[in-house]
Amino acid sequence: MKLSLYEQETIILYNQAETTAEVYTHDPKLLGKLRRLAEKYPDQIVKKDRQTFTVPKRCVSVREPYSAERRKAASERAKAAGYKPPVPKAGGK
Numbered sequence: 001m002k003l004s005l006y007e008q009e010t011i012i013l014y015n016q017a018e019t020t021a022e023v024y025t026h027d028p029k030l031l032g033k034l035r036r037l038a039e040k041y042p043d044q045i046v047k048k049d050r051q052t053f054t055v056p057k058r059c060v061s062v063r064e065p066y067s068a069e070r071r072k073a074a075s076e077r078a079k080a081a082g083y084k085p086p087v088p089k090a091g092g093k
Contacts (some may be wrong), residue, residue, distance in 0.1 A: 024052045
């Protein structure tokens with residue numbers, strides 16, 4: 001069954017009693033990242049099923065948005081250091 005974009009949600013669940021959070025997602029980029037992390041850190045990040053992972057709560061964060069000035073300064077530092085943006089893979093989105 002194909003889900004609409006609206007139905008392809010990400011849910012992060014945790015409580016104060018436990019040190020881990022459960023992440024359920026349909027986001028392809030987040031799934032890829034979680035799979036890579038689960039392979040690299042199998043003792044900390046556990047794949048429960050196709051779209052659900054258990055992660056340490058410290059891996060879940062909400063950050064303050066970057067200001068325009070901060071983004072510009074970071075961009076200038078990256079350019080000065082010779083960093084280039086990633087090139088999309090052929091055939092990818």
